Amino acid sequence: MRKNAIILTSESSLPLAQTIKRELIDTDIYTKEKLNETIQISSIRNCIAQIFNETDAIIFIGAMGICIRSIAPYIRDKHTDPAIINIDSTGRFVISVLSGHVGGANDLTKEIARIIGGEAIITTQSDNTNLWSLDTIGEKYGWKTKSNTENFNHPLTTFVNRKPTALLLDIRDDGTIYLERSKPEHVDIYYKYSDINMSLYELFIAVTPYSYPPGIQTIYYHPKVLHLGMGCRKDCNPDGIAQYIENEIKLKNIAIESIKDISTIDIKKDEALLKNLQFYFGQLPVHIYTANELTDIDVPNPSEKVKEVTSVNGVSESTAIRSSDYGILILEKQKGVLSQGNDFTFAIAIDRTAIRQGHIEIVGAGPGDPDLISVRGRQFLEAADLILYAGSLVPKELTYCAKGGAIVRSSASMDLEEQFAIMKEFYDKGNLVARLHTGDPCIYGAIQEQMAYFDEHNMVYHITPGISSFQAAAAALKSQFTIPEKVQTIILTRGEGRTPMPDKEKLSLLARSQSTMCIFLSATVVDDVQKDLLEHYPPTTPVAACYKLTWKDERIYRGQLKDLAKIVRENNLTLTTMIVVGDSIDNRRGLSKLYSHQFKHLFRR
Incomplete structure (x- = not known):
């Protein structure tokens, strides 16, 4: 946590200093005046002498000349000097003075400017030209x-x-x-x-x-993407081995700085060599694996002797591979003997996710409005070589940000095997694939079967979550789906259609709680839905049928539960309809007590 100091040169700027102190954790205000919530000092020069090397950032409020003259005797090096910022007494200008990049003054300048509504003044060229800050x-x-x-x-x-x-x-x-x-x-x-x-x-x-x-x-x-696996004879003498391993690694043009951890098998966990390596390479984390965790790992250099003793094909290679999440070896088993009877081996594997190879990103598209995709999701769409989107559910406009030369395909007419085939084709070429699903892909996103394929073929993939249509429904209805002391649970479910529901999740059973219920994919079975809900919800319970939430042709129909089926039929609502039921709809009575006076202490820093 950063420790900040505010040097106040004029009592009139105290409100400005207090505003900054409230927003920046662990901040003290120093001034020669005796003022509330401040630390009184004899002189600014003496104060700076005491705090210069003990504070991460010093913020002067007052004339720039006072700031410069006060810090001048203590400036040494940008890697050790604190961030220095100067603010004029009115708060109009916030100026990064010293240690802009390494010390964080530039970022803190921007943050303070946002806090007080001032203008950030930064003179570092890379910041002003939108270039990378290579030093940070x-x-x-x-x-x-x-x-x-x-x-x-x-x-x-x-x-x-x-x-x-x-x-x-x-x-x-x-x-x-x-x-x-x-x-x-x-x-x-x-x-x-x-x-x-x-x-x-x-x-x-x-x-x-x-x-x-x-x-x-x-x-x-x-x-930090490399994993060092080691093995050795029992009671191996560690003298000189760490230096030897370092030299051998460097000869292979591998960066020691990229080693993330050291690993071995459990029967070697007390070896002096393991402790010596950990100390020599900067107290790296150590991972210990049992034989059962390593048995099924294929290694390029198996040893019958090692298998006799440990029941695994090789210790250094298998533990390196295991630590890398089944990545690949960039340095196969190396054998060494520096003194008689003190044999040792080592190998290095690279993180599976760090390998520059094909990658599949499952992206949540949000409920429909192209502006409601996450920033990260948009970035993947902009970088992807293939965008495969659920054409019947995801607006095509979401794909308009694709880069030149990218392939954009709808999966609406493809079966699962066809979808996988085109993704694997691009993956095998080392390309980035964005698989675009409506809403949040983890909620009725049909991604389980795709991930099973990816796992089977040892493909790297990741999920970028998205805004779900139930969240869009709450926003469109201007409703908080939880009401203090009345409704504290939101149920996401669906009616029973061609796909059976588990017995314990029958809609009539879930309705017992009378929670806020968001029902997906159920417009075609709305009569059954209404019947099941009426077993426990009063007929007058508010409902909303939300069609194509956030799309251009969005429509929302409110009513009571007893009329739900009628609302859906008369308005010809289809599969892209979210049904919401519960007293939380349009409720303004159960207001939260969070912002009352008795809870104000929660917001004090």
């Missing part, structure tokens, strides 16, 4: 930053001056996806080092678990 982006994504230059400012200057830059991305994670999406014009992206002609560039940037031959000025970002 590694920390943001958990990458270890290195450079082959003595002065890191040299490659930074090359980049902000828009000199030709080659960017190598030979793994995939959230950070590389961001870099691909936000690439400046002077940057060319490569996925293989061998494809780069370095003579064309003045700067080389690489997000990689590897090291490459030194050439032009280079910035490396090493992500």
Whole structure:
């Protein structure tokens, strides 16, 4: 947690300081005046001398000259100096003074400007030109930053001056996806080092678990995506082994900085070598596996002797593969003996999800309005090589953001095998596939069968959630679906049609709670739905039939439960109808007590 200090030079600016203090956790206000909620100081100079190296950010409110003269004697290095911000006494201008990137002054300047309604003044060139902040982006994504230059400012200057830059991305994670999406014009992206002609560039940037031959000025970002597996003889003498393993790894051009953890089998958990390796490589996490967890893992270099002792085909390879979520070995089993009787092995695997290969993202499209897809979901659609969308349920407008050259197909006429075939075709080429489902794909999204295929073929996939139509219904009805002391449960369910409902989930049983009920996919069986609900809900219970929520032709019909079937039939409502039942519809009586005076303490910082 950041610790912040506000230096107040004028009593008239106290309300401004108090506003900032309320929004920024762990903030103290210092002033020479004796004022409530402040710490009284003898002088600003003495105060700065005491707090400069103990505070993450110092915020001056007053003249810039006072700020500069006060901090000047203590400025040392951008990697250790606190963020310094200056605000004029009226709160009109918020200025990032020192440690803009590394110290976080630029981001804090923007945050404070939003808090007080001021104008953020930032002079850092990369911020003002919307370029990547190369000195801080590694920390943001958990990458270890290195450079082959003595002065890191040299490659930074090359980049902000828009000199030709080659960017190598030979793994995939959230950070590389961001870099691909936000690439400046002077940057060319490569996925293989061998494809780069370095003579064309003045700067080389690489997000990689590897090291490459030194050439032009280079910035490396090493992500933690590698898993070191180890095995050894009983009571192996660890002397010199860690250094040996490090040297061997470096000879293979693998970055030590990318090693995420160390793993072995349970019978080796007390070996001195394991503890020595953990200490040598910076207290990395250790994973211990039982033989049962490793038995079915195929390794390229099995050992009969190891199998006799452990019942697994090989310790170092199998544990590395297991820790990488069944990724691939980038360094197969290496054997070493530094002294007689002290044999050891090690291997390295890369995270399955980090491998630059095909990827399938199951994206929740939201209820229909293209603006209601998540930011992350939109980004996947913009980057996808194939968009396969549920054409009968998802508006085609959602796919209009596809990049040039992308293939956009509706799955409405495809069976499951055809859908899988086209996704696998693109996946096998190393492409990104966006499978677009209506609402939130985990609610009646029919994704279970697709995921079973993906699992069977060991394909990498992920789910981006979406706004469900039941949430859109609450918004359209201007209703809070939970009422204090009356209704605290929302049931998402469906009527029984061609697909039977489990006996314990029959609609008539669920209706006993008289909760707010959102009923999907049930317009065609509305008579049965009404009959089941009337077993426990009063006939006058409010209902709403919501057709194509958030679409251009959205229609909503309100009424009472006794008239539900009539409402649906007379208005020719179809499968894209959400039925909502419960006293929460249009309820304004059961107002929450959360904002009453007795709960104000919940909002104090």
